[in-house]
Amino acid sequence: MAGDLGPGRWSADDTSPGEIEAALRGLLKERFAEHETFAPARVLNLVVVADSDWKGEIQNRLDRVGRHHASRTILCAVESGRTTLDAHAEINVEDETRSGEMVAGTEQVTIACGERHLPGLDTIVDPLVVTDLATLIWAPHGHSEGLDALMSLAQIVLVDSVNEPDPAEAVRRAQELSQRAYVVDLAWLRSTPWRERVAASFDPPLWRDELRRISSVTVRHQPDSATAAVLFFGWLAARLDWQVESLAGQDGSRYGTARGKRQEVTLRMSPDPEMSAPGLAGVTVETASGMSLSLDRGPGGLSAKRRLADGRESAFTVMGASRGEAGILGEGIRQALLRDHTYAPSLEAAASMLA
Amino acid sequence: MAATQEEQENPLAEGLERLPVHPTTLVIFGATGDLSKRKLLPAIYNLAHEGALPERFNMIGSSRSEMSDGEFRDMARDSIRQFSRREPDETVLEALVCHMRYMPGRFDDDTVYERLSTSAADFDSEAGQPFNRVFYLSTAPSFFPVIVGKLGEHGLDSSDDAEVRVVIEKPIGTNLEEAEQLNRDVLAVLDESQVFRIDHYLGKETVQNMLAFRFANGLFEPIWNRNFIDNVQITAAEDIGVGTRAGYYDTSGALRDLVQNHMLQLLANVCMEPPVHFSADEVRDEKVKVLKAVPTPSPEDSVHAQYAKGVSGGDEVKGYLEEQDVPGDSTTETFVALRLKVDNWRWAGVPFYLRTGKRLARKVTEIAVTLKPVPHLAFEQEGSVGVQPNTLVLTLQPNEGVSLSLGAKIPGTRMRIRPVNMEFLYGTSFMSQSPEAYERLIMDAMRGDATLFTRNDEVEAQWRICDPVLEAWAEQDGQLPSYPAGTDGPGEANELMPEGKTWRAI
Numbered sequence: 001m002a003g004d005l006g007p008g009r010w011s012a013d014d015t016s017p018g019e020i021e022a023a024l025r026g027l028l029k030e031r032f033a034e035h036e037t038f039a040p041a042r043v044l045n046l047v048v049v050a051d052s053d054w055k056g057e058i059q060n061r062l063d064r065v066g067r068h069h070a071s072r073t074i075l076c077a078v079e080s081g082r083t084t085l086d087a088h089a090e091i092n093v094e095d096e097t098r099s100g101e102m103v104a105g106t107e108q109v110t111i112a113c114g115e116r117h118l119p120g121l122d123t124i125v126d127p128l129v130v131t132d133l134a135t136l137i138w139a140p141h142g143h144s145e146g147l148d149a150l151m152s153l154a155q156i157v158l159v160d161s162v163n164e165p166d167p168a169e170a171v172r173r174a175q176e177l178s179q180r181a182y183v184v185d186l187a188w189l190r191s192t193p194w195r196e197r198v199a200a201s202f203d204p205p206l207w208r209d210e211l212r213r214i215s216s217v218t219v220r221h222q223p224d225s226a227t228a229a230v231l232f233f234g235w236l237a238a239r240l241d242w243q244v245e246s247l248a249g250q251d252g253s254r255y256g257t258a259r260g261k262r263q264e265v266t267l268r269m270s271p272d273p274e275m276s277a278p279g280l281a282g283v284t285v286e287t288a289s290g291m292s293l294s295l296d297r298g299p300g301g302l303s304a305k306r307r308l309a310d311g312r313e314s315a316f317t318v319m320g321a322s323r324g325e326a327g328i329l330g331e332g333i334r335q336a337l338l339r340d341h342t343y344a345p346s347l348e349a350a351a352s353m354l355a
Numbered sequence: 356m357a358a359t360q361e362e363q364e365n366p367l368a369e370g371l372e373r374l375p376v377h378p379t380t381l382v383i384f385g386a387t388g389d390l391s392k393r394k395l396l397p398a399i400y401n402l403a404h405e406g407a408l409p410e411r412f413n414m415i416g417s418s419r420s421e422m423s424d425g426e427f428r429d430m431a432r433d434s435i436r437q438f439s440r441r442e443p444d445e446t447v448l449e450a451l452v453c454h455m456r457y458m459p460g461r462f463d464d465d466t467v468y469e470r471l472s473t474s475a476a477d478f479d480s481e482a483g484q485p486f487n488r489v490f491y492l493s494t495a496p497s498f499f500p501v502i503v504g505k506l507g508e509h510g511l512d513s514s515d516d517a518e519v520r521v522v523i524e525k526p527i528g529t530n531l532e533e534a535e536q537l538n539r540d541v542l543a544v545l546d547e548s549q550v551f552r553i554d555h556y557l558g559k560e561t562v563q564n565m566l567a568f569r570f571a572n573g574l575f576e577p578i579w580n581r582n583f584i585d586n587v588q589i590t591a592a593e594d595i596g597v598g599t600r601a602g603y604y605d606t607s608g609a610l611r612d613l614v615q616n617h618m619l620q621l622l623a624n625v626c627m628e629p630p631v632h633f634s635a636d637e638v639r640d641e642k643v644k645v646l647k648a649v650p651t652p653s654p655e656d657s658v659h660a661q662y663a664k665g666v667s668g669g670d671e672v673k674g675y676l677e678e679q680d681v682p683g684d685s686t687t688e689t690f691v692a693l694r695l696k697v698d699n700w701r702w703a704g705v706p707f708y709l710r711t712g713k714r715l716a717r718k719v720t721e722i723a724v725t726l727k728p729v730p731h732l733a734f735e736q737e738g739s740v741g742v743q744p745n746t747l748v749l750t751l752q753p754n755e756g757v758s759l760s761l762g763a764k765i766p767g768t769r770m771r772i773r774p775v776n777m778e779f780l781y782g783t784s785f786m787s788q789s790p791e792a793y794e795r796l797i798m799d800a801m802r803g804d805a806t807l808f809t810r811n812d813e814v815e816a817q818w819r820i821c822d823p824v825l826e827a828w829a830e831q832d833g834q835l836p837s838y839p840a841g842t843d844g845p846g847e848a849n850e851l852m853p854e855g856k857t858w859r860a861i
Contacts, residue, residue, distance in 0.1 A: 300450030320406025
């Protein structure tokens with residue numbers, strides 16, 4: 001049974017992919033008729049496989065990502081025991097457009113499906129993705145069967161490695177997915193400001209040589225974000241050509257060593273119970289010549305403390321606004337159309353540390 | 356041989372979207388002025404918000420107004436809150452204004468530069484490293500040589516361990532002679548590599564996209580020459596009048612305000628040869644070659660006019676001479692149309708029509724490239740508008756995109772053809788918000804990338820095209836043509852077109 005819900009919206013119970021696709025075409029025609037300057041956005045297909053009970057939360061997260069959203073979002077809400085497909089489709093246009101300016105529209109499709117649909121989810125979604133656009137898939141609540149089925153349609157997979165409690169399993173899964181598609185890992189993106197700042201601190205020619213003298217790195221992290229900390233170590237190891245060994249663990253902390261070209265590097269990561277948001281809480285890098293850099297979250301950016309080799313110390317704020325979890329998800333969607341070739345080597349080094 | 360410190364690359368920078376920027380002290384002369392309040396301070400805030408500023412950053416504002424550091428910070432907060440493209444995060448805003456200081460004084464006052472020198476040295480000493488220094492001249496043009504001279508006198512023009520750069524706002528002179536003199540004055544103190552002449556148009560994503568369109572697509576380059584292109588029209592039309600800018604505008608006019616810089620940049624982007632690398636000097640070398648290939652336009656190649664009262668957006672609007680602060684006998688042009696040639700192997704014989712004006716029918720900036728007609732028409736022309744030459748339109752604003760007109764069969768039993776449009780809109784493929792041009796340009800100046808800045812020979816080549824036009828106008832007697840506000844401009848502009856050709860509708 002199909003129902004017209006007014007301009008730009010359609011829904012139906014016990015429907016089929018063919019009907020949903022036809023409805024989308026009809027909605028597009030409606031929008032073209034409504035707005036002379038309407039144009040459907042054509043950036044990215046995003047296919048989300050989520051628990052039906054949490055689809056509202058997922059929708060809220062997607063609504064808050066700001067401008068970095070997909071042009072066509074297909075949310076497959078998995079409901080236990082469901083045998084038929086219900087669907088809702090709508091085309092949204094920007095609220096604030098001046099006369100004569102383009103009105104870009106984004107399409108949203110929500111499909112209620114059951115667990116029985118997951119092995120063949122690709123056959124449901126395939127007719128609904130915009131051909132020739134890159135397709136990003138995201139399964140925030142697991143549903144690996146559905147994710148695996150969709151891999152044939154997708155070029156990019158969005159994961160959040162900190163959602164997996166076991167860092168070794170999180171890294172293994174990300175590596176496995178990397179063999180089949182380009183992986184955008186939100187845990188990796190949360191560390192971007194930290195990686196940028198450490199890179200910038202050692203960038204002045206005066207201090208660049210200190211990179212070879214790094215003697216210890218300490219990472220403080222939210223208790224559930226150990227994977228993010230290991231990925232940060234992995235990044236340093238891959239970029240600086242360190243030979244890494246397995247980390248040992250004690251009371252939630254992990255420690256170990258890496259072999260740099262000149263010397264051994266002590267690695268230590270420890271949970272910060274004060275921190276509630278996922279990701280890193282602080283980083284301290286020390287060098288054999290006595291220099292150190294410490295970065296911690298602070299108001300308006302990262303609070304930095306630097307000690308020079310001659311003992312002089314300074315404290316300053318590295319400015320930058322917190323992106324929040326909505327911003328991180330938006331960044332993940334944006335990154336789907338870019339390529340960061342430093343993630344895979346970092347993942348590999350992280351896997352060695354967790355072996 | 357071991358690599359020196361400078362030669363070693365930073366392995367941590369690889370793969371990062373935002374490359375490290377050396378710690379910088381930014382000095383803005385004219386920091387309490389309109390440009391600073393509306394554009395520079397909000398742009399600096401947005402860079403801070405995104406974490407794009409150098410890890411260590413200080414800003415010193417200077418101008419003649421007497422105020423304390425605290426008062427300057429209050430002014431900066433207010434300006435950022437009012438003009439930033441995003442609502443400021445108060446914690447970032449506070450962190451930023453904490454790094455701001457203010458030094459009142461006249462631009463020819465030696466003590467200003469002595470205090471600047473001391474403050475900059477304090478910053479370096481406090482951080483234990485030399486900061487790069489960027490001096491941003493957001494002042495009246497008459498102060499450019501004064502400030503640069505004082506920087507030289509006080510040893511602020513160079514540093515042993517860091518880079519010193521000077522950013523100069525437009526206008527770079529009001530004619531060739533003034534531009535040459537300013538360049539001589541500036542280059543008597545600084546090396547050209549230290550000078551960053553702003554043409555904010557070049558910082559716009561839309562203008563940079565032109566180069567991506569031309570040199571990242573194999574489809575168009577084979578036809579991008581005199582063998583296939585019939586003519587090119589470049590239009591920068593505004594639907595608004597002079598507004599509050601009358602004081603400046605009346606001394607400038609449309610030719611100096613838009614053609615000499617922005618529109619000739621667009622012409623150069625359309626016509627330039629592909630650079631081997633996308634480096635500052637290679638790109639600018641190619642643009643200068645184009646500008647040097649433009650012969651001096653004759654008096655018959657230009658039309659200038661003023662808007663008279665008319666109807667715009669359904670409302671009656673004043674004529675230029677009735678606008679506030681415009682002298683009643685002003686002969687300043689608010690519209691200019693030019694017919695130019697580019698005498699080189701690629702473009703010989705192709706006319707380039709440029710026009711810009713205020714109070715025109717609508718706001719649009721576009722480049723329309725019309726191809727030559729097909730050599731033989733096999734189709735009947737009766738009963739339709741017939742086969743038209745293909746036109747490729749690059750729209751820069753308001754709806755940035757590319758459209759191509761194609762001949763298509765009208766459905767029915769007869770083989771009749773009419774043009775249809777194939778359109779691409781950037782806004783449908785990139786949902787992200789573009790940064791303001793000044794954000795990009797300030798960041799590039801701090802990084803030392805001069806690709807989007809105008810070089811001295813480029814500015815002078817632009818003036819060599821515009822100077823003869825201004826001289827010819829100065830010698831003309833009689834009334835300046837006018838056009839009703841809200842229209843496509845004066846009818847006289849049509850005289851630049853050969854028979855059978857017309858300007859595109861605005």
